[in-house]
Amino acid sequence: MNARDIWILYRMEIRSAFRERSIVVNSILMPIFLYPVLLWVTFSAMTFIQGLNEQFTSRVALVGDLPSEHRAILDSLEARDKVQVIRGLGRDEAVSLIRAGELDVLLSFLPPDSGGASLPGNFRVQALYDRSEARGQNAVARVREVVDDYRTRWIGQEAEARGMTEQDRRLFWVADEDISTETDLGNRVLGLLIPLFLTIMVALGCFFPAVDTTAGERERSTWETLMTTSASRGSLVTAKYLYVATMGVSAGILNVVAIVVSIGAVMAPILGETEGINFRLPLLAIPVMFVGAMVLALLLSAGMVILASFARTFKDGQAMVQPVYFAAIVFPLLLGQQTDITLSPGIAAVPVANVAMMIRDAINGVFLWPYMVESLVLDLLLVYLCLRLARFILRFEDFLIGSYSGSFWRFARERMGFRSSKKDLA
């Protein structure tokens, strides 16, 4: 291998890449704009839908009589904003209306079924509704709010009648104190978003360049042109690999920068003006993210380049590389749901997941150095094995000149010790 040749080839690849629309869009523009915009749209839509739900009037039907001493609860219900009380419906009719979406909840006032039966006039409210409908859930929540308020008020009046003030009634409570800072809260949010988006964007950043520089070259008949230059095969493959990894790293880093810069505006629709939250990354998390993005890019680009190089057309290449893309984002996606776990020896042994977890910990100010080292060593070992595999594959001329028509999996079955073959004659 020759460093000068690698540099010349690498520059040519990068120059070509920046003139290809799909690569510029997927590796540069999407990381910067798509995910911040996508997040903003999602959060805004959530807020909008929540607002819409609150605008609906809940249609509440009543069945059965209330004890005379608690008739006031009906006044509260009727006085509640966005609640329409309907009377005179039978149970069966009400159930069909709920199923038809024309009624939201049927309330039946019943005697208490267990405790509280000794209290004169006590009752329970049974709410019949369709849980699959947001309007039904909303209606039940509003009824519960009215009943809870009524109970609190009634207990208060009864206690005062017995000479107990509100202060006297305040017994056995939990007083909590939140010691987290606004930055802690912000980092918690960033810790959920960044590892996932970084992995997605590094994978996406590698995806199109990996296919373009291998299958695309074959499709454009430029592969053999390169093979007839005086650069060694090793230099060719190294330059292509470094180019794909570079695109992956830049996509990941650009995305992190875009998210960090825009997160305040992106989260504004759901945070509103009341939440005190500050998005500021710990300084030490920045190099960790950078190293993590590099290792991810080296790992993913190695896998993608190997798989895509078996394809003869860009379309085939996309199909062959897609499993790596999806496999790469599965672990960060699953780990994103588990907010309480940190990097452990077990997670450190899982490629991609270990980097995602390492970055999340770093954003939250947790630096478990032994496990971080374990993660990096294991991932780099895997990269080394991939490169050895690539070198092994390059020994086969039919693969090199593009006459081999199988996928990587077929190649592995036939030529990597799984089945003896005479094909290496070629």
Added chain:
Amino acid sequence: MTTNGRTVFVEDLRKTFYDESRGEVKAVDGVTFSCHPGEVFGLLGANGAGKTTTLRMLSTVLKPTGGTASVMGHDVVREPESVRESLGFYSASTALFPRLTGRETLRFFARINHYPVEGLAERVEALISRFGIQEYANARIEKLSTGMKQKVSIARTIAHDPPVLIFDEPTVGLDVLNALEMVKVIRELRDEGKTIIFSSHIMSEVEKLCDRIAIIHRGRLLALGTLESLREATGEHYLEDVFVHYVTRAEGLEVAAIGATGELEEAP
């Protein structure tokens, strides 16, 4: 660096492939020839005769199964990078990078093939001028017409000024005018002292262009010599008839019985 005045030397070159349906296939079976500076050496054969495989071994894209070959004294197996540095390879399967401009393409190929950096800019401009591509030198290759691409492609083949040039079916897909232009360029390069290996299945091109002709069939050389010597040996006038003569004999008698190599030497 030549060996006894030979820029290209091929001896008993062999290549065996494994094909799922046909089993072992001898694509090239004991081919021997040599080329000299200022010569157009023609490889004439039908499709699948072994021309491209021979040239791919010479350009080190493929490794020979047996025999030896060298370019400018560099062995194709032991010194593949030096071999590729000494030759320019042009074929229908070696396209240009569509997103680079013509100027960038020439610069890239000159650099990657180790043309001296100090003379690089002059070399690129000289090529642009020589092939008349000034007007579109800064346009991307993907925007150019077939004829324009052809000129850039020839220019990139000789960008590093190699002593040996391989043209594998260079006129495939070209219209008459562009094909004539290609023939003209090859003649000029020959006159500059380059060794040119020209492969084709088009008799008229080989007849017009080649100083010596090798007829290849089923991986074996059936005859090698000047057009005149081949005419004399067969008693046929047209190259097409000469070609048919050798192929028919080979099909009927088996190549081994002809003693192809011996006969080649007898036809100087």
